Amino acid sequence: xxxxxxxxxxxxxxxxxxxxxxxxxxxxxxxxxxxxxxxxxxxxxxxxxxxxxxxxxxxxxxxxxxxxxxxxxxxxxxxxxxxxxxxxxxxxxxxxxxxxxxxxxxxxxxxxxxxxxxxxxxxxxxxxxxxxxxxxxxxxxxxxxxxxxxxxxxxxxxxxxxxxxxxxxxxxxxxxxxxxxxxxxxxxxxxxxxxxxxxxxxxxxxxxxxxxxxxxxxxxxxxxxxxxxxxxxxxxxxxxxxxxxxxxxxxxxxxxxxxxxxxxxxxxxxxxxxxxxxxxxxxxxxxxxxxxxxxxxxxxxxxxxxxxxxxxxxxxxxxxxxxxxxxxxxxxxxxxxxxxxxxxxxxxxxxxxxxxxxxxx
Numbered sequence: 171x172x173x174x175x176x177x178x179x180x181x182x183x184x185x186x187x188x189x190x191x192x193x194x195x196x197x198x199x200x201x202x203x204x205x206x207x208x209x210x211x212x213x214x215x216x217x218x219x220x221x222x223x224x225x226x227x228x229x230x231x232x233x234x235x236x237x238x239x240x241x242x243x244x245x246x247x248x249x250x251x252x253x254x255x256x257x258x259x260x261x262x263x264x265x266x267x268x269x270x271x272x273x274x275x276x277x278x279x280x281x282x283x284x285x286x287x288x289x290x291x292x293x294x295x296x297x298x299x300x301x302x303x304x305x306x307x308x309x310x311x312x313x314x315x316x317x318x319x320x321x322x323x324x325x326x327x328x329x330x331x332x333x334x335x336x337x338x339x340x341x342x343x344x345x346x347x348x349x350x351x352x353x354x355x356x357x358x359x360x361x362x363x364x365x366x367x368x369x370x371x372x373x374x375x376x377x378x379x380x381x382x383x384x385x386x387x388x389x390x391x392x393x394x395x396x397x398x399x400x401x402x403x404x405x406x407x408x409x410x411x412x413x414x415x416x417x418x419x420x421x422x423x424x425x426x427x428x429x430x431x432x433x434x435x436x437x438x439x440x441x442x443x444x445x446x447x448x449x450x451x452x453x454x455x456x457x458x459x460x461x462x463x464x465x466x467x468x469x470x471x472x473x474x475x476x477x478x479x480x481x482x483x484x485x486x487x488x489x490x491x492x493x494x495x496x497x498x499x500x501x502x503x504x505x506x507x508x509x510x511x512x513x514x515x516x517x518x519x520x521x522x523x524x525x526x527x528x529x530x531x
Contacts, residue, residue, distance in 0.1 A: 239261075316486075
């Protein structure tokens with residue numbers, strides 16, 4: 171009797187409104203889900219982890235897949251739609267379906283690699299490209315220590331048209347232009363800063379093509395606030411060749427700094443928000459999760475989608491607080507927030523070191 175009672179209780183989950191929701195047993199005999207539609211995603215997640223992310227690593231394919239979520243979704247412009255012009259379908263997978271068109275956009279330089287890698291997965295599984303891109307991004311981020319467990323809504327229809335060009339911000343764009351473009355898509359300046367937490371687990375391949383895999387901070391396998399610290403350090407060198415469009419000097423050898431990141435960290439409209447992420451892991455997680463949830467459904471009708479966030483793995487916690495890199499400290503910070511002191515951080519021991527490139531898969 172006790173066993174039956176326990177089994178009955180385990181078959182029920184309490185929803186946020188206090189109602190009891192019965193879980194559905196998936197056909198695989200292993201998983202249960204709050205909605206039957208989510209059952210189809212568990213084998214896709216397993217395939218993604220094993221064959222796209224090399225057994226669950228936070229490596230190059232995660233960085234590229236996360237970039238792809240943004241470059242697909244931001245192809246959305248309510249202002250163009252209002253003018254009677256096609257503004258792109260947002261997070262609809264058009265970058266895969268119309269790859270010949272969209273990968274040729276200047277802002278999508280180098281993205282053809284991950285498009286080519288993901289396309290066979292879409293063909294293999296009964297899933298739309300828009301759903302797959304956002305699913306792979308959420309699963310990939312979960313492999314990075316310190317990341318939030320991202321929301322995943324399931325049910326994006328297949329795209330019907332390619333996104334138009336010039337909707338994706340470039341690293342050489344002004345802050346005015348970036349904030350205007352993101353604002354047109356419905357994202358606030360604070361959400362722009364939050365989305366850039368993705369650069370904590372990112373690397374650049376094409377900004378300086380002589381040094382592919384160059385990370386934006388010294389901890390590219392950790393989803394942390396180190397990126398928000400190091401972008402505020404005074405730049406002193408280029409990791410490869412100088413004079414590349416969209417690149418400015420960085421503080422560490424082996425680390426690359428985008429012009430847009432540098433300027434957003436120092437602009438009066440975003441500097442204090444930027445600084446507020448320093449050593450505030452809870453805010454990094456919550457703000458990024460909320461901004462990603464908004465971005466991942468741009469152009470979509472969420473009333474027709476199913477919340478399948480439960481298929482996303484739970485990330486490992488972060489074990490290290492943000493620090494000043496060895497040999498650097500508060501004297502090297504170019505603080506732009508005038509209203510709040512820069513947080514107190516410890517400094518890593520030893521001499522100034524170089525940041526190694528992110529290894530290819």
